Amino acid sequence: MIVLGIESSCDETAVAIVKNGHEVLSSKIASQVNVHRVFGGVVPEVAAREHLTAIQPLFAEAVAEAKIEPADIDLIGVTQGPGLIGALLVGVSFAKGLASYLAKPLMPVDHVHAHVHGALLGLEESLIDEHVFPCLSLVVSGGHTNLYYMDSPTSFELMASTLDDACGECFDKVAKILGLPYPGGPKIEVLARNGNPSAVSMPTMVSEKQKMMFSYSGLKTHMLNFVEKQGSLSESECADLCASFQEEALGQLVRKLKQAVQIKGSNVKSVLIAGGVAANKRFREMVHSELKISSFFPKLTYCVDNAAMIAALAWHEYNIDKNDQQLLMNHDWDAYSRYRFEKVIPQVHSM
Ligand code: KG4
Numbered sequence: 001m002i003v004l005g006i007e008s009s010c011d012e013t014a015v016a017i018v019k020n021g022h023e024v025l026s027s028k029i030a031s032q033v034n035v036h037r038v039f040g041g042v043v044p045e046v047a048a049r050e051h052l053t054a055i056q057p058l059f060a061e062a063v064a065e066a067k068i069e070p071a072d073i074d075l076i077g078v079t080q081g082p083g084l085i086g087a088l089l090v091g092v093s094f095a096k097g098l099a100s101y102l103a104k105p106l107m108p109v110d111h112v113h114a115h116v117h118g119a120l121l122g123l124e125e126s127l128i129d130e131h132v133f134p135c136l137s138l139v140v141s142g143g144h145t146n147l148y149y150m151d152s153p154t155s156f157e158l159m160a161s162t163l164d165d166a167c168g169e170c171f172d173k174v175a176k177i178l179g180l181p182y183p184g185g186p187k188i189e190v191l192a193r194n195g196n197p198s199a200v201s202m203p204t205m206v207s208e209k210q211k212m213m214f215s216y217s218g219l220k221t222h223m224l225n226f227v228e229k230q231g232s233l234s235e236s237e238c239a240d241l242c243a244s245f246q247e248e249a250l251g252q253l254v255r256k257l258k259q260a261v262q263i264k265g266s267n268v269k270s271v272l273i274a275g276g277v278a279a280n281k282r283f284r285e286m287v288h289s290e291l292k293i294s295s296f297f298p299k300l301t302y303c304v305d306n307a308a309m310i311a312a313l314a315w316h317e318y319n320i321d322k323n324d325q326q327l328l329m330n331h332d333w334d335a336y337s338r339y340r341f342e343k344v345i346p347q348v349h350s351m
C-alpha cells in the first residue's frame, strides 16, 4: 500500500511516500530553521507562509523521487495536531484538496504519536512484530516530553509528561542563556563533548522515588542563576557547564524510563525513543548502557519533524479503520493546536 504523508505542524514542511508503513520511498523536508533563527524561535505566521510556498513543490519532488504517479497513492496521512494552527491548516487543506481530487482515503494523524513511528522506519515488519510490542515509547522534542506504554502500534497510554518545559525546549532556553543560536540542543551537545559532566553540580529534578512525570524549569532556572552569578565563562568553563547540564537533562529521561520499565515489568519487550532530542549521541549511549532492554532510535533524518513518520502511523490507523469507508472519506474534521476537542454540535431548541 502506497501512503503519502504530509507534515506542517511547526517549522518543517515535509512530504513523504512510504510503502506498507515502513519502507520509505521518498522523504522530503524543507526546514525553515534559518528563517526563524534571527527571531530566536519560531514565528507562527512566518511559519504558515513558508509552508504555503514549500508544500506543492515538495509534493512534486516526493512523487518523482518515489517513481510513482499521484494516482498510485492509496492513502493520504496528514498531521492534524498538535502544532501551530496556521501552519497545520496549510498541510490539512492541501491534503483534503488532494484527497478529494484523487478520491483517496484521508487519515488525520497525531504528530506526537507519529514521532514514535520514526524509530521503526526502515525496519523489517517481522522484526517489529516479534521484538517491539508491547513497548515503552518516549517522545522528546521541543514541544513534548511524553512517555507512553504501547501494546500495539496505535495504542498510546500516557505514563508521564512534563509539568512545565519540554526537554528540547529546556536545551533551547539554556542555549539562549549561554548566547548560543537556536535550536540549542545540537550546539550544547557539541560543546559538551569537550567538557566534564561532573564539573558543575546540578539539581536532581524528579528523582526515581518521585511520581511519573518530568520537570525542566528548575534546571533552566538553576542554569540562569549560575550564569548570572558567574559572569563571563571561558571556553572550557562553558564546555563543563554544557556537559553537566546535558548529563542531568538526559539523566532525568533515563531515570523515568527505568522507573517505567519497573512498573510495567516483564510485559515490556523494548523501548522506542523519538523526537529531536533522540538525535543526541550521549543520550543514545546512556540508554544503551543503563537500560537492560532493547532500544530503537530513529535514523537522524527521522528524529526531526518528517512526513515518513506521519505516513507510517496513518497506515497503522488505516488498518484498523479500513472497513469503514465512510469514515475514511470523511473530511469533516479540524486541525487542533494543542488538544483534541470533540466537535460540539450546537443544539437548536424549538419553542
Ligand atoms: O522533534 P523536533 O525536530 O521538533 C519538535 O517537534 O519540537 O525537536 C526539536 C528539538 C529542539 O528543542 C532541539 O534543540 C532539540 O530537539 N534537539 C536536540 C538535539 N537535536 C535537536 N537536543 C539535544 N541534543 C541534540 N543533539
Ligand code: ZN
Residues within 6 Å of the ligand: 111, 115, 141, 275, 304, 305
Ligand atoms: Zn515534532
